[in-house]
Amino acid sequence: MVVENGKGGFTPVQVDWRADQYWRNRRLTPSQLQIHDVRIEDTGRRDDENGMLEMREVLSSTLLPVLEHRDALANSLNVEEFSKNRNEQTHFKNLASEYGWMNCLRKDLRKCRWIHISSKFSQYLTGCLFALSDWSNNPPEIIAALHRLEHCVHQQERFSKHGRYFAPFFEYLSNGDGDIKKEDGPMLLSVPFLDWSVEGTPPPLRFQIDPREGYQSSKSSSHLLRSILQHFYRLEDTTDRESQQVFTRHKPWQTDRNLDLKVRRWYGHYPKSLNVDELWILVVDSRHIVTFSSNQSWKSRWPPLQLSARIMEVSFRGIRNNFLNSATEQDYTSTTHVITTLSGALGMLHRNRFASYLGQLQYRLHRSPSTKLVMDLLQVQEELNIIIQIMSQQIELVQNLHNTLKRGRTRAFSSKISSANTPISATYARTPTR
Numbered sequence: 409m410v411v412e413n414g415k416g417g418f419t420p421v422q423v424d425w426r427a428d429q430y431w432r433n434r435r436l437t438p439s440q441l442q443i444h445d446v447r448i449e450d451t452g453r454r455d456d457e458n459g460m461l462e463m464r465e466v467l468s469s470t471l472l473p474v475l476e477h478r479d480a481l482a483n484s485l486n487v488e489e490f491s492k493n494r495n496e497q498t499h500f501k502n503l504a505s506e507y508g509w510m511n512c513l514r515k516d517l518r519k520c521r522w523i524h525i526s527s528k529f530s531q532y533l534t535g536c537l538f539a540l541s542d543w544s545n546n547p548p549e550i551i552a553a554l555h556r557l558e559h560c561v562h563q564q565e566r567f568s569k570h571g572r573y574f575a576p577f578f579e580y581l582s583n584g585d586g587d588i589k590k591e592d593g594p595m596l597l598s599v600p601f602l603d604w605s606v607e608g609t610p611p612p613l614r615f616q617i618d619p620r621e622g623y624q625s626s627k628s629s630s631h632l633l634r635s636i637l638q639h640f641y642r643l644e645d646t647t648d649r650e651s652q653q654v655f656t657r658h659k660p661w662q663t664d665r666n667l668d669l670k671v672r673r674w675y676g677h678y679p680k681s682l683n684v685d686e687l688w689i690l691v692v693d694s695r696h697i698v699t700f701s702s703n704q705s706w707k708s709r710w711p712p713l714q715l716s717a718r719i720m721e722v723s724f725r726g727i728r729n730n731f732l733n734s735a736t737e738q739d740y741t742s743t744t745h746v747i748t749t750l751s752g753a754l755g756m757l758h759r760n761r762f763a764s765y766l767g768q769l770q771y772r773l774h775r776s777p778s779t780k781l782v783m784d785l786l787q788v789q790e791e792l793n794i795i796i797q798i799m800s801q802q803i804e805l806v807q808n809l810h811n812t813l814k815r816g817r818t819r820a821f822s823s824k825i826s827s828a829n830t831p832i833s834a835t836y837a838r839t840p841t842r
Contacts, residue, residue, distance in 0.1 A: 423469045430478070435506065436532065438468040438475070440618065442524040442716050445517060446724075446740055461519070461728045461740055463720050471513070478509035481539065490547050500538070507535035514540060514696065519740045521696050524716040526703040527618035528631040530561050530572075533690055533700075537581075537594060540692045553581040553594045560596055568642035571632035574598035574686060576801045578809055595691040597746065599805050600639070600798055601753045603705055603715075604655065604679035631686055633702045639684040640794045654791055655682045658765040682791075684798065687715075687753045689746055697742040699749055719752030726751065743813065754802050762792065 425431040425439045443466040448459040482504040487497045515521055523540075525532060537557055541550045556579070564577050575598075582593025620630060635653070637646040650656070661668035661678065671678060688700035705715040727748045738744075766788060773781050 423472070425468075434509075435529075435618065436510075436525070436535070438471050440525060440527070441468065441513075442526075442714070443468070443471075443513065444522045444524075444716075444720060445515075446520040446522065446745070447518055463522075463724050465720075474512045475509060477512055481508035481511040481543070485543060490551055503535055503538045507539040510536065510539035511543075514542065517695050519695070520742055520745055522745055523696075523698045524719075525698065525700050526714070527620075528686060528688065528700050528702065529618065529620075530565065530629045530631070533557060533561065533596065533688070536690055536698045537692060540696050540698065541594075542693065549583060552583050556581045557594075557596060564598065566642075568638075569644065570634050570638040570642065572629065573600075573631055573634070573639075574688075576600060576805045578805060578812075592694040592741070592743070593691075594693070595689075595746075597687075597689040597691075597805075597809070599687050599750070599754070599802055600684050601687055601802070602636070602795065602798060603683055603685055605681050605683055605704060606677035607680045633704060634684050636682050636684055636791060636794045636798075639798070650681065652787060653681050654762060654765055654788055656680060658761065658768075660761070660764050682795075685715075687749065689749055691742045691746065694741045694743070697745050697749075701753070715753065719749055723748050723752035746809075750806065754806070762788065 423439075425437045431437045444463050445466055446461060446463050449462045450459045482501075485500070485504050485508075487500040487504075491497055491500065513521070513523065523536075525536075534554060534557055537554060538550075541553075543550065560577075560579050560581070564575050564579075566573050566575055578595065578597035580593060580595045582595075618630075620628070635646065635650055637649055637653070659678070661671050683704070685702050685704065686700075690698040690700075692698065699716075699719075701715045703714060705718055727744065766785075769781060769785050769788065773785070
């Protein structure tokens with residue numbers, strides 16, 4: 409809850425969300441969301457007149473005042489006006505009842521609000537787009553985007569023995585003319601990325617995850633965290649081979665004291681194996697964006713095992729510094745945060761781990777060749793091929809996204825030039841010739 413501190417403000421305290429029957433029956437609660445606001449703040453420096461971009465966390469306990477209107481969307485939305493199909497009307501009513509409280513999280517921000525959810529259920533995509541959209545502005549366009557989202561999920565979702573997953577893709581969900589309107593409209597993106605698991609018992613998570621996370625069945629829609637072998641061998645059981653991973657067998661910090669000190673100082677945990685996670689990015693509009701991934705992230709000490717901490721502490725600061733050094737005035741929108749999020753998730757592979765292990769195998773093969781060493785070499789080659797395949801998919805997706813955004817900006821700039829020249833052209837058109 410939030411209590412008044414006597415200074416005109418409020419102090420957040422611990423809230424038991426499950427104590428309320430309303431939240432106990434919800435798939436998502438505020439305690440499962442990590443909310444960050446990007447805004448300009450005054451630094452207090454004389455040479456900094458315009459302030460600096462900062463990312464601040466919004467504690468879930470501070471949301472209680474706005475959540476008093478949690479049923480506003482469900483009570484005010486008249487789905488009969490938007491759809492004549494009875495099944496669709498029922499579907500929209502269920503979405504408003506289940507996820508409508510998230511509409512209170514919409515805020516008229518100068519920059520951007522970022523929401524991160526540490527669970528990957530495909531129905532959350534529809535729920536977040538439905539609840540976070542501005543229904544006071546063009547509801548038919550929102551319904552069309554929901555239809556495209558559901559079609560996109562069915563088209564891109566794949567099935568395997570180790571759980572569901574998305575093929576790498578990005579798709580705009582708006583019905584804009586060309587790429588000009590699409591850039592600020594809803595978009596869905598999914599990309600696989602590599603990360604490490606940790607040795608020993610993982611530290612307690614700061615943010616709760618969905619209790620169904622990690623539960624696999626034929627009816628589950630969860631996209632589970634998978635090892636690189638499970639990612640590649642989709643219909644085979646790889647349990648007996650997981651312990652043979654290069655990242656599991658090779659532990660160079662045991663013989664390198666400097667490396668051991670670096671790992672313990674910067675990360676606090678030793679990496680155990682290499683996994684494949686998925687990053688989902690749902691752009692709602694130019695000021696609201698939602699991301700989804702698992703809670704695991706080896707390169708994050710606080711909050712423990714949170715990918716969002718790496719995005720906030722590392723990649724955002726790099727993007728912000730580029731903004732400060734840019735000669736042109738730029739706005740930080742959801743599209744900018746897509747780039748920030750991709751920067752924080754991709755490119756996490758530690759190539760020296762493979763290089764040192766290959767060096768050891770090469771030395772041992774020259775000294776005493778054996779079938780076991782040859783099999784170890786084939787194992788390294790196999791894992792490297794999987795990693796190269798994943799990185800190729802990442803590069804292709806980023807390049808296609810970059811080209812699309814570049815075309816959109818070029819068309820937008822051309823549109824501004826043509827609209828600026830329109831009055832002059834019209835004047836000449838109305839001038840009679842002699």
